[in-house]
Amino acid sequence: MAANEELIAVAKEFGTPVYVYDANKIKEQYNKLTTAFEHTNAKFFYACKSLTNINILKYMHSLGANLDCVSIQEVKLGLKAGFAPEQIMFTPNCVDFEEIVEGKELNVHINIDNISILERFGNRFGNSYPVCIRLNPHIMAGGNYKISTGHIDSKFGISIHQLRHIERIVKSTGLHVNGLHMHTGSEIKDIGVFLTGLDVMLDVATRFPDIEFIDLGSGFKVPYQETDMETDVKTLGERIAETFDKYEQETGKKPDVWFEPGKYLVSESGDFIVKANVIKHTTATVFVGVNSGFNHLIRPMFYEAYHKIENLSNPHGADRIYTVVGNICETDTFAWDRKIAEVRESDFLVFRNAGAYGFEMSSNFNSRLKPAEVLLLDDKKLLIRKRDTFEDLLKNQVEVL
Template sequence: MSSLSKEYLVQLANQFGTPLYVYHAEKIKEQYNKLNSAFKDVNARFFYACKALSNINVLKYVESIGASLDCVSINEVKLGLKAGFTPDRILFTPNCVDFEEVVEGKELGVHLNIDNISILEKFGTRFGNSYPICIRFNPHIMGGGNYKISTGHIDSKFGISIHQMRHIERVVKSTKLNVRGIHMHTGSDIKDVNVFLQGLEIMFELATHFPELEFIDLGSGFKVPYQEGDVQTDINLLGKKVAEAFHAYENETGKKIQVWFEPGKFLVSESGYFVVKANVIKQTTATVFVGVNSGFNHLIRPMFYDAYHRIENITNPNGHERIYTVVGNICETDTFAWDRALNEVREGDFLVFYNAGAYGFEMSSNFNSRLKPAEVMVKDGEAILIRKRDVFEDLMKNQIEVL
């Protein structure tokens, strides 16, 4: 399996400074190959959900290994085109956007996935059957490991309820919409393959309403392991079950349709490493804190989702184990890990956060007027700087001094 050694990460930290995001290209390719192998018996396409990590170099690499691209904003679409994806390899699934953003996606020639009846009506009224679309449904399935990232339950803002099928039929019929795909996505960190199969059963039922259907998109949410003993999605079992279901559907209906998936975290999470430096060791009456030169402005997942990231001291890997609480330098409660066993940490040591490729840099900010970190890609054994570290002038770049 592709991974970067502790010694190499120390070398990169010394070379590029910290905090530092590092992405291992070959690990992304390894994950993509796992998908192709798992779903080899069904006509499947994989659209990388670039909201996970959208650095233009990552997009170019993903394009080079053959994946397509899933976008949720018009600027992600433009980034994808700039990275070399042709419009037929881009799926655009906006949510709660102005209608003109949908129109702009249409003008760029990408696949459109619409999740609101009012947008369907507007699109059908203006364009009729002249441009193919996909409809995003809410299957009312509770999936995923955290309510904040579950998107298919009854209270979710995403998708059109499956119970509004009659309304959709009226819109499609009256405006002559050209529906070529149907879509669902229940959330992230789905451990049980039956969640996908339950959704697929619903999608097959909906498919009977759309005679020109070409694909069913099952979203993603494949669980990746963040700590030892973590259960992950059994994609080989899922691939086998999905292939069986699609072959049965084809035998029953005589229709050959594709299955689409939108892996984001699955492709890039394990490729990413976030390296920080221990600024201070602070002992209180109850706790020993390691205060690092970063914070939730760089990696918000632990504070936002209560997410777990494995942390190691890569400068002193053989030191005696002690219990620490790892915190950041932001002027808010800013905790990466409570009561974590780490090899003894000294001021100046480098710590690495694993599984930092997805929703790490992508969700970073300049909160507290702190600077965003650099990003490096390691490809074919070579470390390449793919984003410069912020400097003070970057904080002022779009501000207008008028007083």
């Protein structure tokens, strides 16, 4: 996380709103994972849906990470960033079959999460191209129902209760299954979720002789508040190593274990800086109205996400209670009744933990311009995305009238 003085310098040089990413923090998080799982055959695939700026992808590649993609466009971005096809896992959901075929033609790992798509792939390609199967283990996990993906009502994965159906497809088409995958959600604090899921996956793996890897997804928790606990990846690494050692003793096989961290790698690296436009007193509330809105940071409105907010310009001011809102013509409340050092109009405020799903989910709602992005790397402040201009709002519109 960058120092406040450095963030103020970024705000003054590049303007606000602006997203700022600290490369050192990304590297620290990546090293924490590789150290925690050093006693397993672990590979880490950065879930790039959390932040796909091409410079972030290139930096992840330089660290030794692989890439997890959920759209064919992300796959192409990964290839452009320097990832080899074998370093890319493609896990689409509810896409046209031809998008999966395109992924196959690009030679990346294909992860299929639908019975009908599995059958179509097997009928078309037989055993000529290996696939991973995404299973739904029916494990409820995650910090919010909207980011839980392994429960019985989830659209993701093939139910473990449909294994006989999967086996029939594999037998009739000759499909080559080389991996099993699960992902139960985000913000998982209890490592037991991963261990329970691993037990399920290893049990299923005994039905498929050519399994090379078990992909446990991710969902590692990062702390947003001082009282938050993060996922104990060190203990999880030790427990998973023990489980795989036991499995090897019992079966003679030891598949790799794959993970797909996204938020865990980039969330804490990111700061989002805005400017206080107005201080508005009402009969019940004091509002801080900033020069942004849910068009730039939707997480608080979308799934009640908490972001710590600090006053960069007046960090030692007396604490006051504010409701922080944006400039969008909708309710776009970032925080209710939040204690912040006294805010004055034109002060710079910073939202912490904004590296994941911040810019990535931004929009031009209200015809507002998307913010710039800056990477802090080796004592340099690098502009990695220009701020939108008015012309950007019109560039794909076709004037016919």
